[in-house]
Ligand SMILES: O=C(CO)[C@H](O)[C@H](O)COP(=O)(O)O
């Protein structure tokens with residue numbers, strides 16, 4: 074992602090990013106149109122390999138399909154083992170931000186540098202059971218820190234508030250990094266996320282489980298802004 078894109082998201086925070094895990098994959102074009110009509114500013118794409126997490130989704134071809142359908146920034150959340158092996162291919166597929174899990178690599182900082190070297194924004198994610206200090210040393214290399222509020226792997230899980238304290242900790246030691254939260258974010262939980270300092274709010278079932286995306290995004294946005 075260009076520095077401009079990142080600056081725009083920072084400027085617009087709090088920003089809701091729909092997670093397309095639960096979208097209608099038989100009609101991606103229509104799904105993107107409906108999200109654009111709802112005014113979303115970026116898309117969150119969940120890549121799962123069935124090894125790092127006990128679920129599989131999709132890889133580069135679907136990222137490339139979204140790239141063809143929209144100019145919106147694509148925030149690609151890699152829930153895969155050995156993400157270093159695939160970073161270039163996700164970049165070539167059209168990812169703007171590539172987020173890797175700290176639990177999946179030996180050296181977080183060098184993986185983030187590799188992502189940057191391709192011209193992408195670089196993010197680091199941690200699961201609820203991973204202590205936040207694991208990523209402290211790597212934060213100067215990160216554009217984005219993703220605090221998971223569910224165990225990575227499935228949409229529709231309940232929100233784990235352990236992510237909220239981690240958001241505060243990350244912000245305490247780094248004033249620049251964009252902070253994202255992902256998992257179980259809905260109308261009941263979104264205010265606590267922005268109150269804690271989250272800039273980017275990933276939302277799956279609380280958008281794709283609703284009949285009307287415009288109303289869902291508007292209500293989530295109002296709740297997020299009110300608490301920020
Ligand atoms: O990374 C993810 C799961 O690992 C998804 O982004 C997340 O679960 C979104 O779905 P929901 O809002 O329904 O929890």
Ligand SMILES: [Co+2]
Pocket residue numbers: 092117118119150255275
């Ligand atoms: Co995700």
